[in-house]
Amino acid sequence: MNNRNKQSDPGSELYKAILKLTSVEECYDFFADLCTVPELKAMEQRFEVAKLLNDGLIYNDILEKTGASSATISRVNRSLNYGTGAYREIFARLKDEDAEETP
Numbered sequence: 001m002n003n004r005n006k007q008s009d010p011g012s013e014l015y016k017a018i019l020k021l022t023s024v025e026e027c028y029d030f031f032a033d034l035c036t037v038p039e040l041k042a043m044e045q046r047f048e049v050a051k052l053l054n055d056g057l058i059y060n061d062i063l064e065k066t067g068a069s070s071a072t073i074s075r076v077n078r079s080l081n082y083g084t085g086a087y088r089e090i091f092a093r094l095k096d097e098d099a100e101e102t103p
Contacts, residue, residue, distance in 0.1 A: 049076045050087045 052062045080087050
């Protein structure tokens with residue numbers, strides 16, 4: 001668990017700003033202004049790797065699907081299994097949201 005004081009962290013304003021975004025389109029625009037294309041691609045790839053690991057895929061299949069290096073897959077796996085739990089929480093929320101949208 002990350003024990004830093006999140007309220008006094010200088011980055012907290014950034015995270016508060018992200019929480020103010022109200023649509024996927026706003027997110028695309030905000031992150032396009034905030035990050036370089038390679039930074040965005042790296043974050044998108046790590047998120048996809050985390051989803052695939054969470055779904056039970058093995059490293060070789062993930063490497064084939066995403067092009068991520070084994071080092072990246074390993075780091076994401078470590079975060080998924082020993083991190084704060086945020087990945088799994090988000091995946092659960094996305095799953096719940098998908099279930100609500102499916103008739």
